[in-house]
Amino acid sequence: MDTTPPFASLDACPPGSDADFALSGRLELSTVSALWQETRQRIAGPTRIDASKVSACDGAGAALLFDLHRQGARIAGLRPEFQRLLDSLEPDKPFAPGKLAHRKPLLIRAGQFLHDWLLELRQQITFTGAIAADLADLVRHPRNLRWQDFLRQCELTGANALPIISLIAFLIGVILAFQSALPLRQFGAEIFVANLLGLSLVREMGPLITAILLAGRTGAAFAAEIGTMKVNEEVNALTTFGFDPVRFLVLPRLLAGLLMAPLLTACAEIVGLVAGALVLEGFGIPFNTFFHQVASSTNLADFVGGMVKAAVFGLEIAAIGCLRGLATGAGASAVGSSTTRAVVQTLVILVVTDGLFAMLYYYLKI
Amino acid sequence: MIAPTIRVENLRCGYGKRVLLDDINFSIEAGEVVTILGGSGCGKSTLLKHLIGLYKPMSGRIEIGGDDFVGASGALRERILRRFGVMYQSGALFGSMTVLENVRLPLESFSDLDEKSIDLVARLKLRQVGLEDFAAFLPSELSGGMQKRAAIARAMVLDPAILFLDEPSAGLDPVTSAGLDALIRRLAEIQGMTIVVVTHELASIAAIADRAIMLDRDAQGIIAVGTPAELAEHTDPRVRRFFLREPENHLTGS
Ligand SMILES: Nc1ncnc2c1ncn2[C@@H]1O[C@H](COP(=O)(O)OP(=O)(O)O)[C@@H](O)[C@H]1O
Ligand SMILES: [Mg+2]
Numbered sequence: 198m199d200t201t202p203p204f205a206s207l208d209a210c211p212p213g214s215d216a217d218f219a220l221s222g223r224l225e226l227s228t229v230s231a232l233w234q235e236t237r238q239r240i241a242g243p244t245r246i247d248a249s250k251v252s253a254c255d256g257a258g259a260a261l262l263f264d265l266h267r268q269g270a271r272i273a274g275l276r277p278e279f280q281r282l283l284d285s286l287e288p289d290k291p292f293a294p295g296k297l298a299h300r301k302p303l304l305i306r307a308g309q310f311l312h313d314w315l316l317e318l319r320q321q322i323t324f325t326g327a328i329a330a331d332l333a334d335l336v337r338h339p340r341n342l343r344w345q346d347f348l349r350q351c352e353l354t355g356a357n358a359l360p361i362i363s364l365i366a367f368l369i370g371v372i373l374a375f376q377s378a379l380p381l382r383q384f385g386a387e388i389f390v391a392n393l394l395g396l397s398l399v400r401e402m403g404p405l406i407t408a409i410l411l412a413g414r415t416g417a418a419f420a421a422e423i424g425t426m427k428v429n430e431e432v433n434a435l436t437t438f439g440f441d442p443v444r445f446l447v448l449p450r451l452l453a454g455l456l457m458a459p460l461l462t463a464c465a466e467i468v469g470l471v472a473g474a475l476v477l478e479g480f481g482i483p484f485n486t487f488f489h490q491v492a493s494s495t496n497l498a499d500f501v502g503g504m505v506k507a508a509v510f511g512l513e514i515a516a517i518g519c520l521r522g523l524a525t526g527a528g529a530s531a532v533g534s535s536t537t538r539a540v541v542q543t544l545v546i547l548v549v550t551d552g553l554f555a556m557l558y559y560y561l562k563i
Numbered sequence: 564m565i566a567p568t569i570r571v572e573n574l575r576c577g578y579g580k581r582v583l584l585d586d587i588n589f590s591i592e593a594g595e596v597v598t599i600l601g602g603s604g605c606g607k608s609t610l611l612k613h614l615i616g617l618y619k620p621m622s623g624r625i626e627i628g629g630d631d632f633v634g635a636s637g638a639l640r641e642r643i644l645r646r647f648g649v650m651y652q653s654g655a656l657f658g659s660m661t662v663l664e665n666v667r668l669p670l671e672s673f674s675d676l677d678e679k680s681i682d683l684v685a686r687l688k689l690r691q692v693g694l695e696d697f698a699a700f701l702p703s704e705l706s707g708g709m710q711k712r713a714a715i716a717r718a719m720v721l722d723p724a725i726l727f728l729d730e731p732s733a734g735l736d737p738v739t740s741a742g743l744d745a746l747i748r749r750l751a752e753i754q755g756m757t758i759v760v761v762t763h764e765l766a767s768i769a770a771i772a773d774r775a776i777m778l779d780r781d782a783q784g785i786i787a788v789g790t791p792a793e794l795a796e797h798t799d800p801r802v803r804r805f806f807l808r809e810p811e812n813h814l815t816g817s
Pocket of ligand 1: 578583601602603604605606607608609610
């Protein structure tokens with residue numbers, strides 16, 4: 198093995214000799230950096246380089262020789278093995294010009310954006326249609342559902358989400374009760390906290406908070422899981438086996454979302470009310486009185502209205518999560534962007550849906 | 564400078580409590596090309612992952628350049644790792660970067676070359692594996708064999724002292740595979756790189772290997788070591804089966 202210390206240099210040859218410059222030493226990744234810059238400054242155009250004193254040459258060294266050769270330098274005296282290394286890089290073959298992605302004009306970009314947007318809209322409509330067809334089919338042939346999967350998704354979506362949803366509902370109950378009890382106490386009207394808490398939890402806060410948590414917890418999981426399956430060609434494998442990905446992957450999740458969101462919402466409402474009752478206990482209002490007041494101010498229609506809304510939320514969360522998963526492109530980063538889009542789109546849709554429900558219930562006088 | 568030699572003594576490795584390989588002993592000299600052979604699932608990738616320090620062995624000793632690698636920590640471990648080039652069985656390219664960016668990444672972080680030189684070195688590596696026209700592609704836009712070649716380019720971009728390749732020629736056509744074999748031999752002969760290759764290709768083994776180490780799942784260890792020619796003449800029936808491409812008994816029903 199060569200034991201010269203890692204060093205490489207470029208020296209000008211005395212006038213009259215065979216070469217203009219002499220390269221010597223070890224041309225290695227650790228030594229060529231400075232040398233490379235030196236050659237850029239000193240060597241331009243056709244020169245003759247004596248490389249007989251090069252004692253080692255690795256990939257980076259060969260790249261330097263390649264660069265010199267490409268600039269028009271004639272390199273002579275290289276050891277045969279280094280010459281072989283250089284030749285294997287085919288120094289006379291030009292590089293394919295690197296394609297630079299240049300920015301397209303505004304009009305084209307706007308058109309592209311619209312085109313993508315319409316394509317996505319179409320994708321969503323197709324997906325909605327596929328889901329509707331499969332759901333209708335399911336009603337006629339309930340055996341077609343993979344019940345095992347459905348139960349597992351129910352566990353993941355519903356049972357496992359209970360702790361976090363209870364925690365947040367408890368917090369919201371405490372905050373709402375406490376913050377409204379303080380001003381109401383000035384009028385001796387603390388008892389009406391029960392009305393406020395009951396109505397707002399059952400009609401709005403319960404379904405919405407549950408849905409937001411589910412969007413972050415479950416919608417994201419659906420998008421990431423199905424997206425990863427897409428990237429790994431597992432979805433293709435399903436299709437080749439004749440399984441319909443929508444029926445196989447989407448339906449169990451959709452039904453789980455549809456069923457679990459109202460159940461979780463009901464739990465959230467109960468926990469929230471208990472939290473409120475605990476706070477009012479501190480304001481001297483007994484449990485019993487509180488729940489009487491809730492029962493007298495909140496009716497069944499309020500509750501059912503909230504449950505229907507929660508079910509629709511659950512359906513939307515699951516559907517968007519699955520759709521984004523199935524629409525995932527290629528590569529690990531695509532899974533990340535699918536997941537992000539799933540959560541963001543779900544949140545937007547939730548707000549819109551909530552507004553629509555508010556209008557609907559207003560006209561129905563519920 | 565870390566000398567590119569590997570010494571393994573009484574190595575036992577596996578996952579969890581499950582022992583896959585036991586009593587592994589071998590050494591690899593500088594500039595040697597050694598292939599690791601063995602049936603599917605016998606622990607070839609596992610051995611490789613232990614050699615590069617991804618997993619701690621259950622017991623035994625691994626020396627790199629004469630230094631204990633298993634117990635090494637801090638600067639020494641860093642210094643050893645810096646001299647490794649690794650191509651994983653799945654390629655393991657970074658999916659959010661183009662092929663060229665994948666190859667450039669180690670140079671940008673661990674060399675003091677300037678922008679233009681980095682670009683040239685990276686492009687030359689891609690040329691060596693026949694992918695220079697695909698520099699701007701994302702890994703997901705390449706075929707499996709092309710991803711592997713890009714991963715090889717990335718593994719050798721820092722001119723490592725020891726190069727580990729996990730099944731580099733799986734999924735390649737014979738012509739490309741032969742080109743890769745020539746590249747591996749050049750790296751070893753001209754740059755003195757030590758190269759450890761996991762492979763099944765009989766043609767590759769004969770073309771590149773100075774020595775081959777054969778593992779066996781049932782024996783949980785090495786059953787033969789030698790030059791490709793020696794192994795081809797080996798008397799052990801398990802080795803013979805491998806080189807004669809005979810199926811195992813339970814597959815033929817005899
Ligand atoms: N990360 C892991 N955890 C547990 N077991 C593993 C892991 N990776 C591989 N194995 C097991 O180790 C055995 C050998 O695997 P591997 O080394 O990949 O085989 P091969 O020789 O085909 O490369 C296999 O039986 C596999 O099930
Ligand atoms: Mg393997």
